[in-house]
Amino acid sequence: MTSYQLFATTPKAMEGILATELEALGAQQIQHKMAGVAFKGDLAMAYKACLWSRTANRILLLLGSFEVKSQQDLYNGVQKINWFEHLKPDDSLAVSFSSKNNPAINNTHFGALKVKDAIVDQMRTKFNKRPNIDTERPSIRVNVYLHNETAQISLDLSGESLHRRGYRDVSIAAPIKENLAAAILLRSGWPKIAAQGGSLLDPMCGSGTMLLEGAMIAADYAPGLLREYYGFLGWKKHDAALWQSLLDEAKQRRDIGISKLPPIVGFDQDRRTVAAAVQHVENAGLQGKIHIEKREINDAAAAESWPKGLIACNPPYGERLGDEAETAELYRRFGDILKSRFVGWQATMIISNPELGFRLGVRSQKPITLFNGALECKLLRFNLEERGFFEPKAKSQEERLEQISRRSETEQPDSQAEMFGNRLRKNLKKLSKWAKQNQVNCYRVYDADLPEYAVAVDIYQGEQTWVNVQEYESPKTIDPHKANQRLAGAMAEIPKVLGIPREQVFLKIRRKQKNTDQYEKQGDSGRFHIIEEGGCKFWVNFEDYLDTGIFLDHRPIRLTIQQQAEGKRFLNLFAYTGSASVHAAIGGAISSVTVDMSNTYLDWAKRNFDLNSIRGDHKLVRANCLEWLAEQAGQKVKQQFDLIFLDPPTFSNSKKMDDAFDIQNDHVQILKHASELLANNGILYFSTNFRRFKMDYDALADLKIEDISASTIGEDFARDAKIHYCWKISR
Numbered sequence: 001m002t003s004y005q006l007f008a009t010t011p012k013a014m015e016g017i018l019a020t021e022l023e024a025l026g027a028q029q030i031q032h033k034m035a036g037v038a039f040k041g042d043l044a045m046a047y048k049a050c051l052w053s054r055t056a057n058r059i060l061l062l063l064g065s066f067e068v069k070s071q072q073d074l075y076n077g078v079q080k081i082n083w084f085e086h087l088k089p090d091d092s093l094a095v096s097f098s099s100k101n102n103p104a105i106n107n108t109h110f111g112a113l114k115v116k117d118a119i120v121d122q123m124r125t126k127f128n129k130r131p132n133i134d135t136e137r138p139s140i141r142v143n144v145y146l147h148n149e150t151a152q153i154s155l156d157l158s159g160e161s162l163h164r165r166g167y168r169d170v171s172i173a174a175p176i177k178e179n180l181a182a183a184i185l186l187r188s189g190w191p192k193i194a195a196q197g198g199s200l201l202d203p204m205c206g207s208g209t210m211l212l213e214g215a216m217i218a219a220d221y222a223p224g225l226l227r228e229y230y231g232f233l234g235w236k237k238h239d240a241a242l243w244q245s246l247l248d249e250a251k252q253r254r255d256i257g258i259s260k261l262p263p264i265v266g267f268d269q270d271r272r273t274v275a276a277a278v279q280h281v282e283n284a285g286l287q288g289k290i291h292i293e294k295r296e297i298n299d300a301a302a303a304e305s306w307p308k309g310l311i312a313c314n315p316p317y318g319e320r321l322g323d324e325a326e327t328a329e330l331y332r333r334f335g336d337i338l339k340s341r342f343v344g345w346q347a348t349m350i351i352s353n354p355e356l357g358f359r360l361g362v363r364s365q366k367p368i369t370l371f372n373g374a375l376e377c378k379l380l381r382f383n384l385e386e387r388g389f390f391e392p393k394a395k396s397q398e399e400r401l402e403q404i405s406r407r408s409e410t411e412q413p414d415s416q417a418e419m420f421g422n423r424l425r426k427n428l429k430k431l432s433k434w435a436k437q438n439q440v441n442c443y444r445v446y447d448a449d450l451p452e453y454a455v456a457v458d459i460y461q462g463e464q465t466w467v468n469v470q471e472y473e474s475p476k477t478i479d480p481h482k483a484n485q486r487l488a489g490a491m492a493e494i495p496k497v498l499g500i501p502r503e504q505v506f507l508k509i510r511r512k513q514k515n516t517d518q519y520e521k522q523g524d525s526g527r528f529h530i531i532e533e534g535g536c537k538f539w540v541n542f543e544d545y546l547d548t549g550i551f552l553d554h555r556p557i558r559l560t561i562q563q564q565a566e567g568k569r570f571l572n573l574f575a576y577t578g579s580a581s582v583h584a585a586i587g588g589a590i591s592s593v594t595v596d597m598s599n600t601y602l603d604w605a606k607r608n609f610d611l612n613s614i615r616g617d618h619k620l621v622r623a624n625c626l627e628w629l630a631e632q633a634g635q636k637v638k639q640q641f642d643l644i645f646l647d648p649p650t651f652s653n654s655k656k657m658d659d660a661f662d663i664q665n666d667h668v669q670i671l672k673h674a675s676e677l678l679a680n681n682g683i684l685y686f687s688t689n690f691r692r693f694k695m696d697y698d699a700l701a702d703l704k705i706e707d708i709s710a711s712t713i714g715e716d717f718a719r720d721a722k723i724h725y726c727w728k729i730s731r
Contacts, residue, residue: 578605
């Protein structure tokens, strides 16, 4: 039989698991690549990869590769392929196009059109008839990857991502995709545990993804068996008999495997997600094989009849809605439950913050890096044995800050600390002049300018001057004692350079990668102070939260909103403490709607409104912004806004939200919904702090999108051009 060059895509860091899968299926000449695996095989092998791979996203069949130095090169290269072998003139097609580092074609939408034109022109020339375009379920889907000056053109045999198994209600998203759940279970030894009759328990099961993937693995149930559509079904070379034989074999293996399933059980505290999980189990034909019930995490326990096995879950990570302390407490309680009720079991979980894993009080094996969407996470695996249990006694952040504060009062200045002081003094001389000329009262004066002193120093001027210092978490290669010594040296220099008392300098630790930290509760001092910006007053707090209540890097966009707000209807989404809404109201907005999920920050926003004597049609709405937006966009008569500010978190899998939110994966939908609420000539400002964010211009082609990031970064943040990105969007 013909041997094909194939490529399976997968999320980053899952390439090794995928390669093992493909090898077991009979793939040849396997090569690990970034976010995928190249291999060779016949048509049966290609079909098996589509049907049986639990971790792949797509299976691509390479048709050819060629050099592209111009737009015409792309057209000519596609034309050299004999498309009559792959589709009929009355078939349909779709083109997926991606480009990297090719100056001739950097617009993916244009590239896709060029490829489509080449195929259509070839068919029209011979048959005087052209194929239709169908972006949903075409007869064939053509995939083009242009890297530097080399284009690879393939058939997408999967048609749509293989993580879509066919059992999930399409209206119910999951905090993790099915192939990530499968990878977690495979890396945690679930196949061996299941073969030995061990149980699987997910005490925070949500809509049941982990349980269903676990059941499919244990039952030898092909993950693609329920899918109705594949990209090869309309392909001219499709071998229907071969495919049917593979389906028949898979069904037989499933039926045998289901009869031997070990106990698989899920608990969740939310009645709606339990109902969704039960429906998904029924959709998969596994009713009676997976037990799901509504049960609080505190009540999680195994029945005596369940053999010891694996506890697997995707707990909430904590996110930008003010529940970090609540999440930490959840992990502590969960750790106590594991240690008291599940001795002898194994456990696995994926988390974004290793500190939360430490709260469990159970020593883990070496963490494994995986990615949940764009968010880097760690897979923790535990043997629940008493010798691995401990009581977390790490020094609290408050104790460490107190220690550094005491040391800073007695620290003898060294040459490096003086070097930090000199740089701070130099920055202050320049920026204080700029701040005075531009009537800026709060600004960043230092931001890790010297690698040895990785702190951000922000000046706040009100009835007196305060300094907010944020320490960036040191790399593991830096000796903690040395890091503390340097930090103490910096804390000693700051009040000297700025000429203020030590008690007006506040220190906090900002760990890397957490989009949630600005909301983490730090204390309960309740001490608030008033600062002014652009004629608006705001309450700030330097002790109780990691961020102060106002994001200084967003100052230019807030002032822009104020300047444009007169006579406008304003919408502020993911509003935090409502500072943008205050600017809009002071700027003359006739109405505003301020939406956030956190009561804490909406109360803070109300205090900011009262401080500025804001009255009239200015509403504060407590809601999940994603749900609120979707609901408003779905109304026949929609609310209309002339000005919208949208600043979402990078990632959230909070239990307060039904679905996980990932700004990279979900920005298209949220921007479409928000744009539907724009009045004629309305403007939407969209901002994100995710440094690796890429705007999907092609999917938003019906919107006018202008990158205004450079103009929204003030002089005090100019040293860090990626502090945030911002776009001006209109219909």
